[in-house]
Amino acid sequence: MAASLLRLHFHDCFVNGCDGSLLLDNSGTIESEKRADTNVDSARGFEVIDDIKSALEDECPQTVSCADILALVARDTTVIVRRRDAREVSLIASNNNIPVASSTFETIVTKFNDQGLGLIDLVALLDSYVSEF
DSSP states (O other): OHHHHHHHHHHHHTTTSSSSGGGOOOOSSOOOGGGSHHHHTTOOOHHHHHHHHHHHHHHSTTTSOHHHHHHHHSTTOOOOOOOOOOSOOOHHHHHHHSOOTTOOHHHHHHHHHHTTOOHHHHHHHHHHHHHHO
């Protein structure tokens, strides 16, 4: 599950920053990023985040954002907390910014560079994908 939670954080951060927008469900005004081509068959662990959020709300209501929960449960993640949860999503950015399985190496490197990440970050993330299988 740790690799799945890391993947959720990665997919969330590649679309408009680490704001928890990937966690939002469809509504009358939102077409969820969960439906993006890159998330449909690979993003999982949403129920873990939901359970943690529910437990935290029972203990300290409106204190810890879903964005922070997602960041903190991702294995070995070190990020600044106190971000605000997203109110907007971008299915288009999800489809455009997250590399797909058929992406060339050059495309993947470019997408990582666009997020301020380098080859070491790419190798670390790919290792977490492979380690899950």
